[in-house]
Amino acid sequence: MIEVNLDISIKKNGFQLLNPLKIMLLKEINKSGSLRIAARQLSISYQHMWISIEEINRYADHPVVVKQRGGSGGGGAVLSDYGKRLINEFTLIENEVEKFVKRMNTEINL
């Protein structure tokens, strides 16, 4: 079966700010309130998680993940309102792209 595939990313001034993997990180942080737990859930290293989040926070127009120091387990992390908006917008885009790809795949002639 031959089909069109579209990989979504959000760029800011040419730099890749978001892609499906990064959105998955944000969703998991939103769920767990902790970088460490989110990293464990997604089977990635804490370092990978930390670097990805630093990168998103640095390049985004507003803070996305807000780290909270102290407490048991070394402090939590919550999504800002802007971070939640990024997830929502990305999900809307994914839905639009999915519909578009379905239409393309009925028209493709290969």
Add this chain to the structure above:
Amino acid sequence: MIEVNLDISIKKNGFQLLNPLKIMLLKEINKSGSLRIAARQLSISYQHMWISIEEINRYADHPVVVKQRGGSGGGGAVLSDYGKRLINEFTLIENEVEKFVKRMNTEINL
């Protein structure tokens, strides 16, 4: 400036058959009639070109690049009618995706 980016590929049974780079190879072969000249034009190694073309030919439903043995310069390579159709269809898809992305980028709210 924040914008949606969509990377196009064509998959066959989950395997990536075509992407913009592979289409560029096919276009250059179509222009030059030679894998070696096409590789030189695109500043890639002959081996990279050869492996890419073997892969496309192996996975596509019909031969895409037809190699011709002998002659000076070690034989030429031409695109089959199916190969030309792949380029045309991919170009149509690129045009549709470009229009779609423009529309998405007027609607995005980030």
